[in-house]
Amino acid sequence: MSEYDGHPNYELRCRECGRSWGNQPRSVCVECFSPLEITYDYDAVRAEFTREKIAQRPPNMWRYSELLPLPENFHPSLPVGFTPLLSAAGLAKKIGARNLFLKNDAVCLPTLSFKDRVVAVALSQARAFGFDTVSCSSTGNLANSVAAQAARNGFKAWIFIPADLEPAKILGTQVYGAKVVRIAGSYDQVNRLCSQIADEHRWGFVNVNLRPYYAEGSKTVGFEIAEQLGWRLPDNVVVPMAGGSLIVKIKKAFDELIALGLVDPKPVKFFGAQATGCSPISTAVKTGKTEIEPQKPSTIARSLAIGNPADGHYAIRAITKTGGWSEDVSDPEVVESIQLLAETEGIFTETAGGVTVGCTRKLVRDGRILPDQVTVVCITGNGLKTTDALAGAYEEQAAIAPKLVEFERYLANTLDVAETVEA
Amino acid sequence: MSITVQIPTALRRHTSGVGNLSCTAANLGELFSVLDERFPELKPHLRDEAGQIRRFLNVYVNEEDIRFLGGPTYAFQDGDEILLVPSIAGGS
Numbered sequence: 001m002s003e004y005d006g007h008p009n010y011e012l013r014c015r016e017c018g019r020s021w022g023n024q025p026r027s028v029c030v031e032c033f034s035p036l037e038i039t040y041d042y043d044a045v046r047a048e049f050t051r052e053k054i055a056q057r058p059p060n061m062w063r064y065s066e067l068l069p070l071p072e073n074f075h076p077s078l079p080v081g082f083t084p085l086l087s088a089a090g091l092a093k094k095i096g097a098r099n100l101f102l103k104n105d106a107v108c109l110p111t112l113s114f115k116d117r118v119v120a121v122a123l124s125q126a127r128a129f130g131f132d133t134v135s136c137s138s139t140g141n142l143a144n145s146v147a148a149q150a151a152r153n154g155f156k157a158w159i160f161i162p163a164d165l166e167p168a169k170i171l172g173t174q175v176y177g178a179k180v181v182r183i184a185g186s187y188d189q190v191n192r193l194c195s196q197i198a199d200e201h202r203w204g205f206v207n208v209n210l211r212p213y214y215a216e217g218s219k220t221v222g223f224e225i226a227e228q229l230g231w232r233l234p235d236n237v238v239v240p241m242a243g244g245s246l247i248v249k250i251k252k253a254f255d256e257l258i259a260l261g262l263v264d265p266k267p268v269k270f271f272g273a274q275a276t277g278c279s280p281i282s283t284a285v286k287t288g289k290t291e292i293e294p295q296k297p298s299t300i301a302r303s304l305a306i307g308n309p310a311d312g313h314y315a316i317r318a319i320t321k322t323g324g325w326s327e328d329v330s331d332p333e334v335v336e337s338i339q340l341l342a343e344t345e346g347i348f349t350e351t352a353g354g355v356t357v358g359c360t361r362k363l364v365r366d367g368r369i370l371p372d373q374v375t376v377v378c379i380t381g382n383g384l385k386t387t388d389a390l391a392g393a394y395e396e397q398a399a400i401a402p403k404l405v406e407f408e409r410y411l412a413n414t415l416d417v418a419e420t421v422e423a
Numbered sequence: 424m425s426i427t428v429q430i431p432t433a434l435r436r437h438t439s440g441v442g443n444l445s446c447t448a449a450n451l452g453e454l455f456s457v458l459d460e461r462f463p464e465l466k467p468h469l470r471d472e473a474g475q476i477r478r479f480l481n482v483y484v485n486e487e488d489i490r491f492l493g494g495p496t497y498a499f500q501d502g503d504e505i506l507l508v509p510s511i512a513g514g515s
Contacts, residue, residue, distance in 0.1 A: 028509040030433045033468060033479045035510075189486060195508050199432045291478070294490050308488060310510050313478065 009044050010069045012036040012212055015314075023069075025129050025204060027211040035310065036212045038069045042259060049260055051231055061117055061220035067256055068121055068220070069213045071128035077152055080120045081220050083108050085228035085376070090344035095361040097369065101234070101376045102341075103225055106349050111148045111172070112382035113141035113303075113350075114246070118217035119149050122206035125213040131204035132156060137194040138207075139187050139242070139303045140169030141350075141381050146206055147178035158203065160190050166302065168385045186297060188308045218246045222253025225376050226263050233257075233266045235373035236324070238360045240352045240380055241272040241281050242304040244315030250378075251318045270318045271369070272326035273359035275299035275334060275351075281312050282326035285319055292316075300331045300389050301351040303381060325368045329358035335389060337361065341379070348383030356380070424449060424499040428458070429506045430465075437464040451482065451495045454505065469507075479510040 012021035014029035015037045021029070027036055045066040057063035061081030084104045092100035105114035119142065126134050133156040136146045143159045150157035157178035161170065162185060173180050183190045191207075198208040206214045226233055233254055239247040247270055257263045274282045277299030280292045292312035297305035309315065319326055329337065334351050337358035342348050349357070360377050363369040383390075400406045427445045430438050444461070448454040455476075459466045471477055482489040483506040489497055499505075 028433060028479070030436075031468065032471075033477045033509050035479060185486075188488070192481070192483060192486075192506070192508055195431075196506070294488055296491070308481070308510070310479075 009066070010038050010040045013039045025125075025131075025209040027209055038212050038216050040067060040256075042256070046260055049262070051227075051262055054227065061120070061217070061224070064220055064223045067216075067223070067253075069216050070121065070124050074124050074128075076120065076124075078110055078116075078120065078149065080109055080116045082224055085225060086345065086347075088345050088377070091341060091357070094340060094344055095364050096371060097360075097364050097375060098371045099374050100360075101225075101229075101374070102345065102347065103221060103376055103378045104347060105221070105378070105380045106347060106353065106382040110152070111141070111144040112385070113145065114218070114221060114378075114380040115141045115145040116149070117220050118142075118214045119145040119206055121217035122204070122210045122214035123149050123153055123155065125210055126155065126204035126206070127153070129204065129210075131202070133158060133203045135159065135194070135197075135203045135205045136207050137161075137187065137191040137205075139305060140165050140173075140385065141303055142207065143173040143178075143180070144169060144176075144385075147173045147176035150178065151176040155204075160194055160197075162187050162190055162302075164302075166386050166388055168387065172385065187302075187306055188294070188297075191306075215245050215249060218249035219253035219256070221246065221378060222250035223257065225250070226254065226257050229374070229376075231263050232374075233263050233268050234376045235266075236269045236271060236369050236375040238271045238273055238356055238363065238369075238375065238377045240304055240356045240378065241274050241315055241326070242306045242309065242352075244272075244281055244309040244311035244313075246378070246380070247272055248311055248314045248318050251322070268322060269324040269369075270322045271324045271359070271363055272315060272319050273356045274326065274328040275301040275304055275355050276328040276330050277301075278305045278307055279328040280307060281309055281315050281319075282328040284312070284316050285326035290316055299334075299351075300386075301334055301355050303350060303352045303386075304355060325363065327359035327362045329355055329362065333358040335393060338383060338389065339393070342383070347379060349379045350381035350383050350386040351389050352381050353379040353383070354389075424501050424503065426454070426499050426501075426503040426505055428454065429504070431507055431509065433509070434465060434468060434507070437468060438462045448499055450498055451476075451489065454499070481508045481510045482506070483508060 016034035017032045049066040059082040060079035062076045086102045088100040088102045108116045135158040137160045163182040198205045258265045278297035280295045294308035297307045334354035338354035446457045
């Protein structure tokens with residue numbers, strides 16, 4: 001694959017030893033095996049990246065292009081991102097908070113999860129590096145997004161998934177014409193296999209050899225939160241954690257905005273959310289460890305079921321250095337929290353969103369998040385993809401005849417007397 | 424125990440292109456000693472200054488993360504296939 005010698009504004013650098021790697025499809029430093037990270041020439045972007053200039057741009061994630069690793073002359077094919085930031089008074093009241101906001105990526109375009117952001121950046125680079133096939137290992141949302149955006153942008157797509165994935169996520173990948181390979185194993189095994197495949201095949205794996213570019217797309221969640229709060233940073237952010245990248249990148253986004261003077265410096269606490277059945281990061285935070293002990297996931301929150309999170313070490317650091325915390329919730333709490341969010345705010349989130357809402361409730365209850373603080377809860381996926389999580393949650397309704405008298409009888413049997421009279 | 428080891432492409436420039444080798448080792452410590460001896464240039468890439476396995480290097484035995492098998496205490500069995508894989512992972 002072609003390498004190109006750097007864009008004026010960004011390049012790959014090793015997160016640990018600092019070695020520079022220019023721009024190429026590579027995610028690991030050969031010197032020390034550590035992950036590579038995009039660094040920018042902030043002085044070069046300072047003049048263009050101002051509140052005023054950003055305000056004149058269309059409402060999508062490309063309004064922050066100066067802080068994304070995009071090839072020169074890149075023309076986006078989709079208006080990804082800029083999802084609503086909603087004040088959530090109803091949910092807040094239920095959980096004992098007063099200043100709660102929801103960043104709602106359940107309605108991110110084109111495939112209804114925050115993964116659309118990272119894939120959009122990764123595919124821009126896949127084209128620049130000359131790949132004709134893009135690929136990924138995925139627990140579902142990423143699969144949907146790679147397949148859809150590959151179709152839109154004329155790439156072939158090969159998608160590797162654990163065989164037990166939710167049917168809606170498999171169908172929602174196949175429909176775009178992607179080749180779906182089901183692997184009889186856990187996500188961690190699929191991911192390890194993809195590392196080996198990426199070693200042998202000249203494909204653009206968005207979360208392997210394109211990972212440093214891909215991961216930068218997550219920053220747009222942070223940029224949007226700040227802009228939508230009126231160019232202010234919140235006091236707290238609650239973020240679901242699978243591989244641990246999103247929480248790290250939202251922090252990077254806030255740090256960049258501070259460094260460029262777009263927001264006033266302010267300490268923001270980062271809170272991570274996991275399912276108890278797959279909680280390597282929250283376990284490490286709770287036990288004061290700086291390294292991950294891998295786990296074998298067992299949870300309905302399959303989009304978060306990564307037992308060996310690659311960015312776990314950095315996620316732990318983002319949480320502990322900012323005075324945050326990490327919580328985890330059981331599967332029944334996940335379901336309850338999906339219902340709570342839907343009933344209070346009209347947002348149907350997938351299991352990962354249930355994890356985040358459930359953990360937020362615990363964090364408020366335990367006094368780690370104070371009620372009056374501005375707290376943003378990141379909802380990263382859509383409930384229509386994981387309806388099986390709610391199987392059995394609602395009784396099947398018997399049908400009634402299309403007659404008014406039948407309905408009145410039904411009503412009388414359903415409601416208590418007082419309500420019927422009032423109606 | 425007689426085992427085989429897969430070296431990822433990224434590291435083969437330190438092994439004169441060797442991507443696969445058979446050797447005898449009782450456990451992870453012995454395997455690293457074998458690799459040190461056979462490929463002296465590889466050593467600093469696998470272990471840090473303190474001699475610890477680098478944080479982002481994962482070791483698999485027959486597709487299983489060695490940390491689930493007891494890590495350094497795991498006794499290799501005849502025919503075990505060892506994979507060295509950088510810790511890069513995707514997400515949901």
